[in-house]
Amino acid sequence: MLDDVDRRILRQFQAAPDVSIAELADRCSLTTASCWRRLEKLESSGVILGQEVVVDWQALGFAVEVSLRITLDKTQTTAFDEFLAKARTVPEVLEIQTFLGRVDVRLLVIARDMTHYQEVYRSRILSLPHIADIEALMHVARIKSQEALPV
Structure with missing residues (x-):
């Protein structure tokens, strides 16, 4: 310890x-x-996993951030695996989280503007397999974002 x-x-x-x-x-x-x-x-010992460069995606022209809460059609046993494999290939998806409960997956999606977001949503997100329901939450403000742990 x-x-x-x-x-x-x-x-x-x-x-x-x-x-x-x-x-x-x-x-x-x-x-x-x-x-x-x-x-x-x-x-x-695995306490420090590595170091990484943090890039400000807004400085690169991305202005839209959307959190998509996705419920999957779990009638097929491979739904999670197939969805996650395809979601990993979408470049605008920065983060994928899975949950227990009503929502199965959360995707953090970025886009240059609303037109770009609509293109990503329609052509890449909606084509992901086994989606039963999607709820989009538009990011307004980041109040706290902290990577450092209280040690």
């Missing part, structure tokens, strides 16, 4: 993942070697 030093490393690393190991060690009051070993241990 994580100790206080590991938590301190994770807090600092989440706040500034692009700092050097030496700077991270300094922020955590550790030696560079000790900090590096602990980071390696956190990675090898």
